[in-house]
Amino acid sequence: MDDPRADLAALYRQSWPRLIGVLVSIGASRVDAELVAQDAYARLLGRWDAICRYEDPEAWVRGVAVRTIVGRLRRREVAARALARLGGGAPRRGPAGEVAAALAGMTPEQRAVVVLHEVMELPVEQIAQELELPVGGVNARLARARRAFKVAEHA
Numbered sequence: 001m002d003d004p005r006a007d008l009a010a011l012y013r014q015s016w017p018r019l020i021g022v023l024v025s026i027g028a029s030r031v032d033a034e035l036v037a038q039d040a041y042a043r044l045l046g047r048w049d050a051i052c053r054y055e056d057p058e059a060w061v062r063g064v065a066v067r068t069i070v071g072r073l074r075r076r077e078v079a080a081r082a083l084a085r086l087g088g089g090a091p092r093r094g095p096a097g098e099v100a101a102a103l104a105g106m107t108p109e110q111r112a113v114v115v116l117h118e119v120m121e122l123p124v125e126q127i128a129q130e131l132e133l134p135v136g137g138v139n140a141r142l143a144r145a146r147r148a149f150k151v152a153e154h155a
Contacts, residue, residue, distance in 0.1 A: 008048050012041060015058045018120075019065055025115040027108060028069045036072070040065040063130030066112050073108035102149045110145035113138050 016037065023033035040061045044051060051057050103111050116127045117138075124142070128135045 004052055022115055023069050026111045027073050036065050036068045059130050070108040070112050106145050106148045110141050113141040114145045
């Protein structure tokens, strides 16, 4: 790497659209996806001297961003269920469409592994590494997500 700053800028330009697409596919709004991605790249900037030596620095950024958005979505779902129990209305649904409805029926953790595996075509082992999960945990989430998809398909 001749110019680390140029390498970082190139990584940002190339990976930004993919990262936003992944985060939105998992269930984030465009605004939330951009905020989380910005935070992930800011963290990358502070660690670039080490991460630039990684085989796939984009995977590091994606892992940080996906873990962050899953946590945010989980907290929102908990708050929406609590609000519904208190009589504040039903939890909000995601965008229209069969695939979106099926994804909306999954937990954020399940959506994350489905998007990374099926859309990004990442191997289970890489997903496990990026999300800091055991391989068996990724496989379990994929299996539960597939069951949830089948239930939504027949609903």
